Amino acid sequence: MPASTTKKYRPETRLVHGGTLRSQFGETSEALYLTQGYVYESSLQAERRFKNEEPGYQYSRFSNPTVTMFEQRMALLEGAEAARATATGMAAVNTALMGQLRAGDHVVASKQLFGSCRYIVEEHLPRYGVSSTLVDGTDLDQWKKAVTKNTKTFFLESPTNPNLEVLDIKAIAQIAHDAGATLVVDNVFSTPLFQQPLELGADCVVYSATKHIDGQGRCLGGVILGSEKFILDNVQTLIRQTGPSLSPFNAWVLLKGLETLVVRVQKQTDNAAAVAVALAEHPKVTRLIYPGRPDHPQADIIRRQMKGGSNLVAFEIKGGKAGAFKFQDALKIVKISNNLGDAKSLITHPATTTHQRLTPEARAELGITDGMVRLSCGLEHSDDLVEDLLDALKAV
Numbered sequence: 452m453p454a455s456t457t458k459k460y461r462p463e464t465r466l467v468h469g470g471t472l473r474s475q476f477g478e479t480s481e482a483l484y485l486t487q488g489y490v491y492e493s494s495l496q497a498e499r500r501f502k503n504e505e506p507g508y509q510y511s512r513f514s515n516p517t518v519t520m521f522e523q524r525m526a527l528l529e530g531a532e533a534a535r536a537t538a539t540g541m542a543a544v545n546t547a548l549m550g551q552l553r554a555g556d557h558v559v560a561s562k563q564l565f566g567s568c569r570y571i572v573e574e575h576l577p578r579y580g581v582s583s584t585l586v587d588g589t590d591l592d593q594w595k596k597a598v599t600k601n602t603k604t605f606f607l608e609s610p611t612n613p614n615l616e617v618l619d620i621k622a623i624a625q626i627a628h629d630a631g632a633t634l635v636v637d638n639v640f641s642t643p644l645f646q647q648p649l650e651l652g653a654d655c656v657v658y659s660a661t662k663h664i665d666g667q668g669r670c671l672g673g674v675i676l677g678s679e680k681f682i683l684d685n686v687q688t689l690i691r692q693t694g695p696s697l698s699p700f701n702a703w704v705l706l707k708g709l710e711t712l713v714v715r716v717q718k719q720t721d722n723a724a725a726v727a728v729a730l731a732e733h734p735k736v737t738r739l740i741y742p743g744r745p746d747h748p749q750a751d752i753i754r755r756q757m758k759g760g761s762n763l764v765a766f767e768i769k770g771g772k773a774g775a776f777k778f779q780d781a782l783k784i785v786k787i788s789n790n791l792g793d794a795k796s797l798i799t800h801p802a803t804t805t806h807q808r809l810t811p812e813a814r815a816e817l818g819i820t821d822g823m824v825r826l827s828c829g830l831e832h833s834d835d836l837v838e839d840l841l842d843a844l845k846a847v
């Protein structure tokens with residue numbers, strides 16, 4: 452179904468039909484085009500394809516029909532003019548930032564970032580002469596004060612990993628635009644269903660499709676979305692010439708993941724809400740953060756900017772690291788893993804895994820205490836999940 456037809460339908464319908472390119476065989480399910488290259492009917496046709504004088508495929512590093520289907524379905528879901536898929540979420544982040552930046556430019560980013568994203572801003576970009584300032588993303592004044600005459604782009608994620616803080620995307624987009632800069636939003640934790648950064652003023656949205664979009668723990672992938680101009684100016688050529696391209700096989704897995712995204716994320720979010728209710732007042736849980744609760748520190752921003760909570764819940768176990776380890780080790784259904792968005796519920800102890808690279812001071816600044824765990828709720832029955840968590844708390 453061509454994008455122009457699918458646009459009028461609601462997200463659930465777009466996720467099942469959007470972007471489908473049917474071959475001459477009329478297959479129901481999307482075809483998997485495992486091909487590196489394409490053949491031409493004549494030398495003239497090859498010449499015209501390379502000169503961009505006629506549409507068509509040339510080489511799967513540039514584009515591939517299965518990858519195109521995934522990109523179009525994502526663009527339709529996000530309400531973006533254009534999308535380019537990448538091999539991983541980090542390739543999406545790196546390409547979206549590097550594509551805009553030149554030596555001498557400056558980046559402002561929230562310090563509440565996924566570990567590898569923080570590495571790109573703090574350590575990778577400066578090697579190429581791009582300076583950066585990290586701010587507390589919840590403090591709008593810090594964003595304003597960090598701007599220099601060379602500021603080219605702002606970068607943030609919301610809700611943040613692992614503490615699920617929520618940043619005011621609309622207000623930060625305004626500050627970026629007033630400074631002549633762009634805003635890139637890593638929208639993984641809210642999923643494309645609960646928050647639409649482009650509508651809130653962002654210029655570019657990136658996803659790790661590895662998370663909820665696959666949602667079944669199978670393959671890595673990423674995607675960059677924005678206006679036709681943003682993608683053409685910053686992303687298209689960089690992907691084509693440097694090759695962080697998504698494999699057609701993974702694009703096919705992710706396309707099938709998109710078909711069930713709504714039902715999975717809704718069920719996972721319902722599970723997270725049930726867990727938050729069951730644990731919030733528990734005597735062995737000293738603090739609980741869930742974006743779907745009215746006691747969330749940024750509840751007013753959440754009401755304005757998000758359509759749903761999240762499948763993630765962060766909470767602090769009494770007894771610091773020892774308490775958190777005893778709790779995690781006593782879980783039977785919930786698995787210990789640093790991943791998220793999976794069909795299986797997964798729990799992480801950020802202080803000793805995803806955020807162990809940071810100094811204790813940097814962790815304290817981010818509110819990552821030794822007792823804190825981050826739970827990604829899966830598709831299990833909510834009663835089984837809650838019982839497993841309550842049983843494990845008895846071990847603490």
Ligand SMILES: *Cc1c(COP(=O)(O)O)cnc(C)c1O
Nearest residue numbers: 539540541565637639659661672
């Ligand atoms: C996982 C994740 C990434 C990186 O994605 P990969 O697919 O693992 O490369 C980036 N940002 C956020 C918020 C993530 O959760």
